[in-house]
Amino acid sequence: MRTGKLHPPFKHPQWERYTQSTVCPWSELLSPEHHQRWLDRGDWVYCDYNYIKDIFDAQICEKFSWSGLGLKGRDGADSTLWIGTQGAHTPCHQDSYGYNLVAQLHGTKTWILFNPKQSKFLHPTRIPYEESSIWSKINFTSLVDINPLKRRSDERETQNSSSKRRTTSKPDLSHPTITPERKHTIGQDSPNDPLVHDQDCTENLVEGYRVVLKPGDVLYVPRNWWHFVSNNSFAISVNTWVECAEDSEARINEALVRLQAAQLAANLSSEEKRVLLNPNEDDLDTCDIKHLADMTLELSKNCFDLAKKETLLPEVGGDWQPLKPEPLPLPHPFQAPGTERNLLKLFEINSCQSVIQAAAQQLYNSHR
Numbered sequence: 001m002r003t004g005k006l007h008p009p010f011k012h013p014q015w016e017r018y019t020q021s022t023v024c025p026w027s028e029l030l031s032p033e034h035h036q037r038w039l040d041r042g043d044w045v046y047c048d049y050n051y052i053k054d055i056f057d058a059q060i061c062e063k064f065s066w067s068g069l070g071l072k073g074r075d076g077a078d079s080t081l082w083i084g085t086q087g088a089h090t091p092c093h094q095d096s097y098g099y100n101l102v103a104q105l106h107g108t109k110t111w112i113l114f115n116p117k118q119s120k121f122l123h124p125t126r127i128p129y130e131e132s133s134i135w136s137k138i139n140f141t142s143l144v145d146i147n148p149l150k151r152r153s154d155e156r157e158t159q160n161s162s163s164k165r166r167t168t169s170k171p172d173l174s175h176p177t178i179t180p181e182r183k184h185t186i187g188q189d190s191p192n193d194p195l196v197h198d199q200d201c202t203e204n205l206v207e208g209y210r211v212v213l214k215p216g217d218v219l220y221v222p223r224n225w226w227h228f229v230s231n232n233s234f235a236i237s238v239n240t241w242v243e244c245a246e247d248s249e250a251r252i253n254e255a256l257v258r259l260q261a262a263q264l265a266a267n268l269s270s271e272e273k274r275v276l277l278n279p280n281e282d283d284l285d286t287c288d289i290k291h292l293a294d295m296t297l298e299l300s301k302n303c304f305d306l307a308k309k310e311t312l313l314p315e316v317g318g319d320w321q322p323l324k325p326e327p328l329p330l331p332h333p334f335q336a337p338g339t340e341r342n343l344l345k346l347f348e349i350n351s352c353q354s355v356i357q358a359a360a361q362q363l364y365n366s367h368r
């Protein structure tokens with residue numbers, strides 16, 4: 001599990017390296033008394049991104065079936081589980097592979113989504129490097145409410161809400177929007193933290209989608225859509241990423257970025273590695289670069305050879321609602337500090353989408 005701060009002393013996104021990992025028994029994770037204790041201490045707790053097959057046996061995995069949405073045979077073996085207290089959240093990012101189906105099982109979660117066409121406003125970065133995640137430098141926590149009073153009313157709303165399943169939800173217009181007071185109350189400056197930069201809200205409005213998922217809702221997230229996700233209450237959800245025809249090309253792009261990250265990590269100090277690599281990638285600096293390069297070339301041959309497969313879209317019948325776009329005020333992006341090492345800056349430049357796509361094209365040409 002990860003624990004983070006409800007009111008951290010910084011304004012940049014609370015990426016994994018700014019959280020602590022901890023172990024706690026199921027009885028505590030599921031106990032309202034413990035949730036309150038953590039919240040009273042100013043902490044959130046998140047048992048996130050866990051493959052169900054790594055936690056439960058096959059019989060239980062079968063119970064998380066997606067076949068009602070036309071995805072025959074897909075169940076908990078291909079799904080991940082997210083259990084967390086109010087305020088637990090995942091910073092804004094784009095997944096490189098697949099489309100996503102998210103089923104809300106308990107409590108409520110706010111999703112803020114942006115079309116990939118809005119990427120230029122979202123300041124994509126590959127730092128911290130994590131395979132298949134492109135992070136935004138924008139911290140969206142100021143757009144969701146983490147006020148305990150609101151949480152209690154959310155919980156009442158959840159208990160009263162109908163259990164009828166919807167495949168997507170309407171945006172909840174009663175959800176608090178950003179207020180001028182709130183804009184400046186999230187986080188405080190911490191002059192000792194080299195990564196702190198001004199993160200006050202701008203009046204820049206960008207078209208996005210905001211939805212509060214309630215138990216029984218299933219959200220369809222199209223491939224590559226940006227998303228920031230935050231628990232309004234103690235919440236449990238399950239998701240599955242479904243492979244898309246475009247994923248084989250994305251695999252080459254990911255392999256090229258990974259190769260660059262590994263080459264760079266080999267030359268960095270441990271502090272710089274901490275900034276570059278997400279904790280779940282911290283073994284990247286010990287891998288054999290030549291082997292990784294060989295694998296990238298091999299992968300590229302196979303991927304380009306692959307005939308494009310059809311994407312299997314979910315079958316939702318008539319029981320779905322489209323989300324409505326709304327203008328969302330974007331906070332300022334986190335700016336890399338001037339002291340950041342040039343190597344990291346160059347990694348960022350060399351791993352941006354246009355550069356990686358040009359490199360992938362070169363690879364493609366080399367196999368023809």
Ligand SMILES: O=C(O)CCC(=O)C(=O)O
Pocket residue numbers: 048082089090095100102227229230237239
């Ligand atoms: O539920 C969350 O906190 C994040 C989920 C997510 O990022 C995803 O399903 O892709």
